[in-house]
Amino acid sequence: MCWIITAGYQESIEKMTKISKQDLRLATLILRFTILLQCIGVYFQLRSGSALEGILFMEYGLDQAAAKKIENAIALVFLLIGAVTFFRSGKVLIMIIVFLFLFMAVLIQRQAGSPFTDCTVFAHAARVLAPLGLFLLVKKDFHTRKIIYFILVLGLGITFITHGMEAVSLHPYFLDYLITSFQNLAGVELDQHHAERILQIIGSLDILLGVFIFFVRNKWLLLWMAFWGLVTASSRITELGWGMYPEVLSRAAHFGIPLTLIFLDRCIKKETEERVR
Amino acid sequence: MPKNQILQSLLLAIFAFTLVSCKDKQSDRNIEIEVAETAPRHVRVLWTEQPSNHAIISWTTLHSKGEMHRIVFDTVSRKDDNISYSFEVKSKRNGEITMLDMDYEEGVPTGYFHHGEIKNLKPSMKYYFKVESDGQFSKEYYFVTAPADDRQISILWGGDSRLGGEKPIYAGRTPHLGRQDMNKRIKALMDENEEILAFTHGADYGSTAEWRHLFWWLEDHEIVVGKDNRLLPLIISRGNHDYAIGFQENFWLSTITDEQNFGYYYTTQLSPQVTLITLNTEISVAGNQRVWLEKQLAENRPNKRWLVTHFHRPAYPVVKDYEAHTFKRVREAWVPLFEKYNIDLACESDGHILKRTLPIRNGKPDETGIVYIGEGGLGVPQRTADTTRWFIQPPGFAKSADNVHLIQFRTDSLVVRAIGPEGNVLDYYGRIPRIN
Ligand SMILES: [Fe+2]
Numbered sequence: 001m002c003w004i005i006t007a008g009y010q011e012s013i014e015k016m017t018k019i020s021k022q023d024l025r026l027a028t029l030i031l032r033f034t035i036l037l038q039c040i041g042v043y044f045q046l047r048s049g050s051a052l053e054g055i056l057f058m059e060y061g062l063d064q065a066a067a068k069k070i071e072n073a074i075a076l077v078f079l080l081i082g083a084v085t086f087f088r089s090g091k092v093l094i095m096i097i098v099f100l101f102l103f104m105a106v107l108i109q110r111q112a113g114s115p116f117t118d119c120t121v122f123a124h125a126a127r128v129l130a131p132l133g134l135f136l137l138v139k140k141d142f143h144t145r146k147i148i149y150f151i152l153v154l155g156l157g158i159t160f161i162t163h164g165m166e167a168v169s170l171h172p173y174f175l176d177y178l179i180t181s182f183q184n185l186a187g188v189e190l191d192q193h194h195a196e197r198i199l200q201i202i203g204s205l206d207i208l209l210g211v212f213i214f215f216v217r218n219k220w221l222l223l224w225m226a227f228w229g230l231v232t233a234s235s236r237i238t239e240l241g242w243g244m245y246p247e248v249l250s251r252a253a254h255f256g257i258p259l260t261l262i263f264l265d266r267c268i269k270k271e272t273e274e275r276v277r
Numbered sequence: 278m279p280k281n282q283i284l285q286s287l288l289l290a291i292f293a294f295t296l297v298s299c300k301d302k303q304s305d306r307n308i309e310i311e312v313a314e315t316a317p318r319h320v321r322v323l324w325t326e327q328p329s330n331h332a333i334i335s336w337t338t339l340h341s342k343g344e345m346h347r348i349v350f351d352t353v354s355r356k357d358d359n360i361s362y363s364f365e366v367k368s369k370r371n372g373e374i375t376m377l378d379m380d381y382e383e384g385v386p387t388g389y390f391h392h393g394e395i396k397n398l399k400p401s402m403k404y405y406f407k408v409e410s411d412g413q414f415s416k417e418y419y420f421v422t423a424p425a426d427d428r429q430i431s432i433l434w435g436g437d438s439r440l441g442g443e444k445p446i447y448a449g450r451t452p453h454l455g456r457q458d459m460n461k462r463i464k465a466l467m468d469e470n471e472e473i474l475a476f477t478h479g480a481d482y483g484s485t486a487e488w489r490h491l492f493w494w495l496e497d498h499e500i501v502v503g504k505d506n507r508l509l510p511l512i513i514s515r516g517n518h519d520y521a522i523g524f525q526e527n528f529w530l531s532t533i534t535d536e537q538n539f540g541y542y543y544t545t546q547l548s549p550q551v552t553l554i555t556l557n558t559e560i561s562v563a564g565n566q567r568v569w570l571e572k573q574l575a576e577n578r579p580n581k582r583w584l585v586t587h588f589h590r591p592a593y594p595v596v597k598d599y600e601a602h603t604f605k606r607v608r609e610a611w612v613p614l615f616e617k618y619n620i621d622l623a624c625e626s627d628g629h630i631l632k633r634t635l636p637i638r639n640g641k642p643d644e645t646g647i648v649y650i651g652e653g654g655l656g657v658p659q660r661t662a663d664t665t666r667w668f669i670q671p672p673g674f675a676k677s678a679d680n681v682h683l684i685q686f687r688t689d690s691l692v693v694r695a696i697g698p699e700g701n702v703l704d705y706y707g708r709i710p711r712i713n
Binding site: 048049057058059061064065112113114115172173175176179180191192195236239240243244247 | 440603
């Protein structure tokens, strides 16, 4: 993609029309909010115990209290950076967040100990690439916006495809989200056989959506992905209650990125039209 | 500038990824495996549903799969006379144990699994056996089948034997001293007490079920050979560090593995009055397994004096977050059934601590409720409990100590002792039967 950047276009935001500026502001706002939610979610996840403490204590022989302190400190870093980047554009801070999200994904994958942890880095692509998108969004030229669009699509697509493959492979947690959520929300006893078939259909759709998004730029497709990202992230709550909210927040990119993409795409389209004119 | 920033970001990300993926390359393992050693090793007996008349015998060969593998057995000892055994069965499953790059890097030898089944056994009988791979016989071992009468019996139960030792990062490369100490204690207990029938493992054998971890678990398990080569049959469960294919390869449970693949839940009839239900927290807990569990509880509770369950992830964790999804799903799916059918004891692992909860019903202390013991101490580094949790207030408790539980099923009482590596009794709990 480097050729796009070096093509020499260094347009300033002042050249954009009022409408495309609005779209860009909305996209930026949604992405900032998404990252804030992610950071709050991860803050609570780390506070309640994560792979980090497990690895420090179990593998590196660190005192459990010291491991917990480090974990709490990193939780606080997530929270602080999430809050700061919501209000202002600190490039260094955003890059730290990118690094931390990637770091957490690698740790979970390395520690294993949950179904499909081998895929964690891919499953977390959306939450890792969301702040990278914001990092670049700070640059205000047209071609960088195209790259951001691609980066966010990449994160969203990989996450959808990975979750789709986990669903098709009958991830046991996903099965229980379905079975228990059906019971809790509709009072319907869903047996495992039917839950498995539904999960395979859902998984196949997720894979298709994850692939489509690379080729199709469609508002309705993105809206559906935002809706579906929210529904699947919220399945932890429908299964086990409101106490599961950190699980939903940490997956904010699953619905935040598609919403961001809708406005970013509008902005890019309008700008392209203007350039043609 | 954007080009530079993107490159910087990518480089930083790659650097971070590489940094955390790096592992310690120390190679100070002091247990040498003889390259030429192809005789059967890791000989073990596994119990599943009807241990009074059935057992699985498994072993490993190194370096070579071999052609012919069989078990010879008898109710009398034949010592060095390999041809006088009255019975023989061919192994049912033989295959190469999956090796990953890391297994090769860790220097574990290529291994081959062999599993056979012996059926139509007599209850409370000593069975002497040898395994043979291409003319190489193991030592003669024996085990005792479960009784068909209502005698007093005991089992050992404990979980979590991964990592540990002086340099814990890759136990195995350095000896897992904690696990070895606990295995020595288990051996001592079985030698002291012939009433102990089996060793029930609450899972998380190694950090993964890949060969570099399971190999060393099996090597260490060879400590648990009692007087006159008595073997203590294993009743196994699957934990969150046992996902890898090596688990199915090394712990084959006949039809249970063949039909359920990843399932590993089953009911063991330890005696006519003692039922042990092994559950699997690593698969769906709300689907087929829950339906199956309710059926087992409904069938067993009315006519069994003692009904005990064991599983890996705890419903009532004393270290990790009580509200975490991993534990809450177990609490929501199974605990209502435990309470509905009034099981006598629930055994949990995973937390790396010793605990006994108050009797619990409907999420609060209740004298008629269920006691949960645990939570993993077969040599794994011990954590510290959150002592503020309501369910471990006195007479409940939690303590950081390696442990194995001796569970004694008497006709008039159930007695549980938590025992430390030195043989010291760390906890004592007893209860009377719920039914006459
Ligand atoms: Fe565990």
